[in-house]
Amino acid sequence: MIPLYLKIANYLETKILKGEYLPGDKIPSENILSEQFNTTRTTVRKALAELEKKGIITRVFGLGTFVTEINIVSKKKIGIIVQNTKIVYGIIKFCSKIGSKCFVVERVENLEAEKQAIKQLLSMGVDGIIMEPTVNSIANDILKSLLQNNFPVVFVDRSIDIGFPVPTVINNNYSGGKMLGEHMRKVHKIKSAIYVTSEDMTISSVYERYNGIKDGLKFSPEIIKVPKIDGDYSQIIKFAKKVDAIFFCNDMMAVRGITTLLQNNIKIPNDIKVLGYDNDYVSKIVNPKLTTVNQDLSLIGETAASLMVSLIKNEKVELENKIESKLIIRKSCGCKEEEEKNVQRKRQRN
Missing domain, CATH: 3.40.50.2300 (Response regulator)
Structure with a gap:
């Protein structure tokens, strides 16, 4: 069972990541949060301490608690190697809310092009890569090296057994x-x-x-x-x-x-x-x-971006994330x- 202080921390963090609280905004006081969650100020204080450790909020004595102007998430760069434009849109949509920059490379047709795309993104200083793997990815030694060194990677649209656990967001x-x-x-x-x-x-x-x-x-x-x-x-x-x-x-x-x-x-x-x-x-x-069958491709992209943020912050994530579909x-x-x-x-x- 998740402790209440973590539930409060996750609630506030989600609102910040969705842009409901923007950098510099003042978040509700300890008194308001304790009433909202029917708990003590001590529990709320513990939740705020968790967010402060992550660099997401800043507490200013006598003034209140504010969303950090330059937090660890907004400074990050995310590389995208995805063919489907709707998935790319979902990724960019999520990243725009939190201030992260996205770098999209052109469609890759073969193994060599995939390797060059990764090299290009790394040269731009990306902090993680969201990609649509292909059967060629199994032989991608650059990708395997990144995964071996715990570089954040999220797969979308399909999963590939590449020898390393990779968080994946796919349609069911x-x-x-x-x-x-x-x-x-x-x-x-x-x-x-x-x-x-x-x-x-x-x-x-x-x-x-x-x-x-x-x-x-x-x-x-x-x-x-x-x-x-x-x-x-x-x-x-x-x-x-x-x-x-x-x-x-x-x-x-x-x-x-x-x-x-x-x-x-x-x-x-x-x-x-x-x-x-x-x-x-x-x-x-x-x-x-x-x-046909309708996939919520934009949601796949948004979910993948959310997972990437969690990986960058060294948080644990689910490896398999399935988005439901609808018969048309x-x-x-x-x-x-x-x-x-x-x-x-x-x-x-x-």
């Missing part, structure tokens, strides 16, 4: 996949399907989405791998008349797959049903609109407009 991909699978089994009674990915199944998000879909369907779709996300999708054509549905690992792939199917006169959802994942902007503009029903799965609305209403009630 299994839950999202299972919602897709259950919908297709219960509503559309599908009996066969394929799962299309451009990434290796060792990537946590790829594997967990598949696992969720499999458990939701109660059978195992065949796994099809295309060379790259913007590569050749022609191999899916041979499955169009053999299976009931195609589950794509993400929406960008689904849109490319839909284009390939339509170019070959295969109608969606009449001939085959198509599903994506991410609720990317393209899912709403493709025809037919794409059934549209026409590509075979639902008509009214069915789509009914399913969404039912989910909201539950």
